Amino acid sequence: MEGLSLSSPKKEKSRDGTREKADEARDEEKMTTKEDNKSLGDERKGATEKGGSTTTTRRRKSNEGKTVTKPPSPAGQMDRTDEIIAMARSPSRNVERNVSGTSKTTTIDSFITAEEEEEEEEEEEEKDVDLPYDRNDSVAFFDLDHTVVDTNSSWLWVQHEVNSGRVGAHMILTAIYWFGRYALGYGAGAERAGAEAAETYKGVHSDKLRGDVETFFNEEMKHRIRPGCVPVLRAHKRRSQRVIMCTSTWQHPAETAAKMFGFETKADDVICSHMQVDEEGVLNGKLTKIAYGDEKYERTKEWAMKNNVDLKKCYFYTDSYSDVKLMENVGYPVAVNPDPRLLKHAESRGWEIVDWGLAPQRAKKPRYHYGCLNGARQSYA
Numbered sequence: 001m002e003g004l005s006l007s008s009p010k011k012e013k014s015r016d017g018t019r020e021k022a023d024e025a026r027d028e029e030k031m032t033t034k035e036d037n038k039s040l041g042d043e044r045k046g047a048t049e050k051g052g053s054t055t056t057t058r059r060r061k062s063n064e065g066k067t068v069t070k071p072p073s074p075a076g077q078m079d080r081t082d083e084i085i086a087m088a089r090s091p092s093r094n095v096e097r098n099v100s101g102t103s104k105t106t107t108i109d110s111f112i113t114a115e116e117e118e119e120e121e122e123e124e125e126e127k128d129v130d131l132p133y134d135r136n137d138s139v140a141f142f143d144l145d146h147t148v149v150d151t152n153s154s155w156l157w158v159q160h161e162v163n164s165g166r167v168g169a170h171m172i173l174t175a176i177y178w179f180g181r182y183a184l185g186y187g188a189g190a191e192r193a194g195a196e197a198a199e200t201y202k203g204v205h206s207d208k209l210r211g212d213v214e215t216f217f218n219e220e221m222k223h224r225i226r227p228g229c230v231p232v233l234r235a236h237k238r239r240s241q242r243v244i245m246c247t248s249t250w251q252h253p254a255e256t257a258a259k260m261f262g263f264e265t266k267a268d269d270v271i272c273s274h275m276q277v278d279e280e281g282v283l284n285g286k287l288t289k290i291a292y293g294d295e296k297y298e299r300t301k302e303w304a305m306k307n308n309v310d311l312k313k314c315y316f317y318t319d320s321y322s323d324v325k326l327m328e329n330v331g332y333p334v335a336v337n338p339d340p341r342l343l344k345h346a347e348s349r350g351w352e353i354v355d356w357g358l359a360p361q362r363a364k365k366p367r368y369h370y371g372c373l374n375g376a377r378q379s380y381a
Contacts, residue, residue: 228356
């Protein structure tokens with residue numbers, strides 16, 4: 001019984017065959033390994049003889065004889081993931097990009113800002129404003145203060161001048177009186193205040209005043225444009241209609257605003273009041289043209305005749321009741337955030353009334369120390 005085998009002959013034969021196959025597979029694997037090692041040694045030897053170096057990619061052969069490239073290590077992938085996360089957390093970190101073979105350094109912020117600006121521009125371009133008259137023989141006239149911008153530039157200028165000590169305290173008291181009346185729609189007689197103000201700049205070179213006004217507008221006014229004004233301006237321009245600044249202020253701020261906000265910039269195409277300048281370019285303290293109240297209509301009519309324009313085909317946008325005469329003589333008057341008197345009048349006449357909103361970005365109001373009160377008065381001369 002001890003010498004008897006319980007296994008059947010068939011099972012023994014099968015086991016022997018399996019062993020033989022396993023031995024053959026091991027032998028084949030050893031031969032393959034030897035060949036690979038020999039090939040690798042030859043490559044290294046050849047590189048050494050040439051004085052160079054070689055980098056080999058590990059490959060393994062499958063049973064089918066196909067070559068499979070070893071995938072990147074998980075550690076390498078984690079390093080790349082950490083880099084991306086760190087880049088996102090640090091907006092100021094520079095990112096190297098290769099564009100058309102050239103290296104370009106930029107930041108995450110620049111990508112985001114550029115994309116947002118492109119989206120905003122696309123949205124704005126898609127928007128359009130319906131205009132009752134869209135032929136190109138029309139002209140759109142725009143008042144400046146409280147119409148194109150959401151404040152009174154002259155009032156801010158007076159504060160600026162008093163703060164710098166170039167004008168006396170009486171000027172701000174006079175301004176408070178007249179600007180208060182203007183805000184309520186009772187601006188008649190304000191041209192006298194304008195004439196008195198012009199006396200303040202007697203002897204000042206026109207270029208000097210213009211430079212100061214441009215600096216003031218860059219600091220205080222360029223961000224004050226009403227958001228509703230922008231699409232309307234674009235709508236007129238798309239229809240090849242001229243857009244003209246039409247304001248009662250002097251030529252220096254009027255021309256600066258026209259350039260800043262996208263209106264025609266030629267001096268003859270800016271309707272405004274004018275301070276007289278002598279042959280040497282010095283202001284003599286007098287006004288040669290007034291464009292306030294009914295006089296604004298007269299100045300606009302003169303411009304229209306000179307340019308062969310029919311006012312009945314034109315638009316006029318304003319906030320003030322003082323501009324009623326011009327509104328009544330254009331084909332398409334529009335009351336923009338009107339003062340109380342103009343609102344009532346526009347409603348009675350059936351004129352369009354719009355709200356262009358307030359500027360989304362406003363500079364922090366400066367603290368005026370009024371240099372004229374502490375002996376720090378300066379001079380233009």
